[in-house]
Amino acid sequence: MARDVKKVVLAYSGGLDTSVILKWLQTTYNCEVITFTADLGQGEELEPARKKAELLGIKPENIFIEDVREEFVRDYVFPMFRANALYEGLYLLGTSIARPLIAKKQIEIARKMGADAVSHGATGKGNDQVRFELGYYALEPDITVIAPWREWDLTSRTRLLEFAEAHQIPIAKDKRGEAPFSVDANLLHSSSEGKVLEDPADDAPEYVYQRTISPEEAPDEATLITIAFDKGDAVAINGEALSPATLLTKLNELGKANGIGRLDLVENRFVGMKSRGIYETPGGTILLAAHRGIESITLDRGAAHLKDELMPRYAELIYNGFWFSPEREMLQAAIDYSQAYVTGEVTVKLYKGNATVIGRKSPYSLYNQELVTFEEGAVAYDHRDAAGFIKLNALRLRTLGSRARKISE
């Protein structure tokens, strides 16, 4: 722990925990601290973080605050949605996908400022420590990584508060007591876990949800929207072209208002344990449905099925923190290749928790009404071809059947 560190770039939220880390880094490592605070769409003001950093003695030139929402959605969220990625069949990876971007920004600042270390506020039991640190190491292999939660002895709430008081760190009133659960949020989702949520047999209390109203509270009238896609990415809602982050923000509003995107999940962490999380991904839930909708008419079966088979692996890589890995990039190359004509419009019905595709059209549609019709006269399809198709597909099964009969005789 007594590693020699001169300058450290800390992922700083401005909250109590990372403020304590800030001080702890200064006092333990006797090093210069640079703070990086990102607007990922978590829904918090950033300027208070600047003020607080200054208050804690950080020099203005060492305070970095950046709005990365467009980069986040364009370069991380959208590529992931091209893959229809779901971890363990259900989770839209909202926390996982933000970590690599934060890691990348910290490393960029470290290079610019000549820092030799980076630090984050993730605990020693979660996935986020892995995601941050794999990102750091992949981008800057010789960087020193400081993970205070794995190093320090402030491992109870009491000790943490004592340390804060001892170092004149302001403590918001509502932080004095124990939070009933912990939260992570960005433009894609918010997650809640721990404490009152720890028993997977118990329903999550309604007050846990922050980003969606409940389906019960949602309007009794459905909302229909049309999402336009270009090469696999959403580009417009109801005819209005929107930037990636603006579009996702708009989808979040629509999803929230219609009670869409809640998930109560017990998942398997990379570090080896099961945990329970409550996720709210209103816009992402709509986006996934719509993307599958536009793919359904523009993607060939071979491409679609290959994507489906690769998806669990791809999602696992992102969940485990391997965004900056050759295998994720290889899969991305395959996925992106498939999206060249995933262009068109999808109509989605939003109603009390449901996001249902009810129409899709595309200039590149592979759906051929003439082919599919029951009536005779369709072009390019001779019913008798099916006989040969079945016969040859059956040939190996018939050979097996003959063997089975011979054996049983």
Place this chain on the structure above:
Amino acid sequence: MARDVKKVVLAYSGGLDTSVILKWLQTTYNCEVITFTADLGQGEELEPARKKAELLGIKPENIFIEDVREEFVRDYVFPMFRANALYEGLYLLGTSIARPLIAKKQIEIARKMGADAVSHGATGKGNDQVRFELGYYALEPDITVIAPWREWDLTSRTRLLEFAEAHQIPIAKDKRGEAPFSVDANLLHSSSEGKVLEDPADDAPEYVYQRTISPEEAPDEATLITIAFDKGDAVAINGEALSPATLLTKLNELGKANGIGRLDLVENRFVGMKSRGIYETPGGTILLAAHRGIESITLDRGAAHLKDELMPRYAELIYNGFWFSPEREMLQAAIDYSQAYVTGEVTVKLYKGNATVIGRKSPYSLYNQELVTFEEGAVAYDHRDAAGFIKLNALRLRTLGSRARKISE
């Protein structure tokens, strides 16, 4: 076509189309026809089929009617749900999974009755012809298969009706006109496709739905149910032990009443074209959610992820008609192996189209609250282990990072 056939076992619904086929087989092949009518839970009386067969000249001993609902759910639906099978990410394979059972029954009757041929009423453009015939050939490699829709010239509605009239086949009044779409149904689902549904840009009209009320019409109060599982199969609802078919029937009622299980899908057929289907799988939709729920606490990550990776292939095999194939059986062996401790209870909330898992418990739960808690003192987990875990997972990425830096220099 002038194949020599003595006795043919026909999958007979009692409807107009298969009645025409019955007559056509008699007149074209000059052969004895045996009818097989199965109760798969399609929701139709079977005795009228017997009457109609008799009317068309089938000898009583050649009429086979069987209630196969329990066998269907126990040996086909449940094994498939152990896999969490979804075709193209969304379709619960309701039609696909029924075909192998019908094929198997026809072959059994053919053997018993000394028949040398089997026949079905599936068209020449769909998947069902493949599913029936691959089943026939796998189980009885030398059987003769007659697929009237690929052979005859009754390829328009007009000609079909003319044939029916010419052969004194009774035509229900509502069959005179064109049906606005075609339907398949069994205990797992009903599907609707064709005609008014052919344009994937247009929303499906409400009258298409037959097995579910709309979410809008569903009650304003949520219904909570508890489903018990034993070794991966559902065995009880709200504490009441139920046989497989009874249980699925009950889930269907619950799903129907809550507007659950509708799907509007453009899918890729095995025969090479895209088609659009409206599926209603009320009970199955609840069952999938619940099964994933019980797996989430009883299945290890390694098993769960392997299952997720194998699933698309497994679903594709069933969709394409390869139920009776060694590769489906191999995958089933792997899947079934994983289910030994998938036992416990899941609470599902049913509300206006949503089937949401809100609680799960099991005597075999792998969820360990002590492990996951944020506080210190947890057993079996040392935060510092995470450092080594990350370091070694990062090692190859750091090596790559060093190379990248060397190259860019």
Place this chain on the structure above:
Amino acid sequence: MARDVKKVVLAYSGGLDTSVILKWLQTTYNCEVITFTADLGQGEELEPARKKAELLGIKPENIFIEDVREEFVRDYVFPMFRANALYEGLYLLGTSIARPLIAKKQIEIARKMGADAVSHGATGKGNDQVRFELGYYALEPDITVIAPWREWDLTSRTRLLEFAEAHQIPIAKDKRGEAPFSVDANLLHSSSEGKVLEDPADDAPEYVYQRTISPEEAPDEATLITIAFDKGDAVAINGEALSPATLLTKLNELGKANGIGRLDLVENRFVGMKSRGIYETPGGTILLAAHRGIESITLDRGAAHLKDELMPRYAELIYNGFWFSPEREMLQAAIDYSQAYVTGEVTVKLYKGNATVIGRKSPYSLYNQELVTFEEGAVAYDHRDAAGFIKLNALRLRTLGSRARKISE
């Protein structure tokens, strides 16, 4: 069969069979025939094919002869070798990989010459008909395909010879009798199958082999060669830069002389039956070993393992004739992405059937001698990290172990 065809582009070898096809097309379809003869490195003169075509009445402007060896190796063989493709674990896909190129050339000529049909000489039981025709259809969806072996009645050797005589097609003396087996050859390999080779219990007679001497006849001294790679493709042998086709030709000579590349295989055809083939791929066998060798030091584990998992699917696609398919192209995109730094030199020892990698080096090597050494003091590796790595990898297994113990108690 009585399809209306005006001009057909025939894949013409100049041999007896395709000459008969040529005449049969003229007489059956009463259409203009354009011949396409490619030099794929099969080791035959092409000018006799021109003479023979002229003799059979083809106008000079309708005779196309092209040396496609460089294109073949550069755009088909090398991309496939980037994947280390082996069908069923052993077969280097020598025949499969040539068919798409021939199909593409035929379609190009058809477009240029305004032809409305294409034809080939592949039989109705093999894979090649599928490979040719999937290529035709993918590139020119409305083309008419004529497959004489599936259409005509010249299905015995006797009838074929009678037809040839009746149409003044010259018959080489050695073609009068039955060939003891049939052969396909190109720059990558030659294959032999049928007749004397049909019983898989019997060893292939030595006279079947045409492109390799036997290991027994090969020199008693090993030959060492160094192959240089650039971005996954071989570019030089023993320091001499060579074009793709020249390089493969050179490897073929080296392989032949050392008895390398023979394979006696029972394989599964796409059309549903098993067949037995004798393959000789001297240069390809060396190339695969060398490519794996250079990848072993330049490819990261994540990339390497993903490639290994995707390979069987990729090889199957090529074997089955799906070269021009989105899924093959997606996989190729992933594979090609991985090859950016697969650059360096591999030393291979050639000796009596063995091609053994004995050394590899690269400016982009990821092998780090300092890391791997047993002694202390190695950079970047702390033995204690392994403890944490193992502990967290074991965590889920321990949880399972605890459950197992609880159950057995």
Place this chain on the structure above:
Amino acid sequence: MARDVKKVVLAYSGGLDTSVILKWLQTTYNCEVITFTADLGQGEELEPARKKAELLGIKPENIFIEDVREEFVRDYVFPMFRANALYEGLYLLGTSIARPLIAKKQIEIARKMGADAVSHGATGKGNDQVRFELGYYALEPDITVIAPWREWDLTSRTRLLEFAEAHQIPIAKDKRGEAPFSVDANLLHSSSEGKVLEDPADDAPEYVYQRTISPEEAPDEATLITIAFDKGDAVAINGEALSPATLLTKLNELGKANGIGRLDLVENRFVGMKSRGIYETPGGTILLAAHRGIESITLDRGAAHLKDELMPRYAELIYNGFWFSPEREMLQAAIDYSQAYVTGEVTVKLYKGNATVIGRKSPYSLYNQELVTFEEGAVAYDHRDAAGFIKLNALRLRTLGSRARKISE
């Protein structure tokens, strides 16, 4: 490190290193040491290990020596060969597959003797520590694991020898100096790595090889053998029924004499680095070829291709030490299911490094000579079926082709 340990079961070879570990355990942990020495076919006498253990103060009842060769081959090697497992395309996993068995035996002894810890002699940089310890933890989740090489300070040869001398541990003369490389051996293979082998650009010196003569030294005459299989496992050589271990021993002799089974490989370790190993697997190399040979006629295509696709994952699991994991067992269930009719005889030609299958036969053969013959009259195959088969396989490609043409227009 100051963990409280009462009794530890040490995997003890009787060599210098594990003797030092024995003493170090006694002195550091002040605990009772139980030694376990297994005959895995490594080719060393076991009684000297007993003597040495006694000499070092181990009580006779604490010395366990067991011949586990039959169990090793029957329950570990053979199941793995059913999968045709190759790590990174080439490595037969000889070291990896032995570790789980040793771990299992140690745990069994620990239970029987009431020991609370286990220990092994694997270093902190290799895969074996992971394999041992994952095995320990899976089977006995609360066991204490002592890995001396990660704990002690005897990290140089000099210190190790000093410790040995200080504790009266006998040092064989040839152990005084540095070994030029390190070795692991069992009935399946021997591996050599380190020191003189560390530069992957340099050929391995001939003296490294211990279990095979070189192809150059092997006889000029080929040796033909016939291996009989029953349900996927080899059961006889040249008609003589042999137990698993006896059979593998016999294959090793045959392989050794013919220079078969050498591999010079740079591989990716689970702990994140690349390493270079020289492997000799004479019998296993023959066995793999023969097993693929018998599968080629008895396994259906669907089963065979699924096996090929699952294999890399299966091999990786074994390499990484996850033998006792649900996912390995699930894959094993699938693989074993496929082997029910993998029964018959394969003839293999052994010649100077080559193990070539030249014939195979089986009472359950799926190879059908009648089907494959070129001539007319073959049963069960109508050439015209191929037209329909191709047409429907092409349908989606034609649809794509039409779209491509429309786009380019």
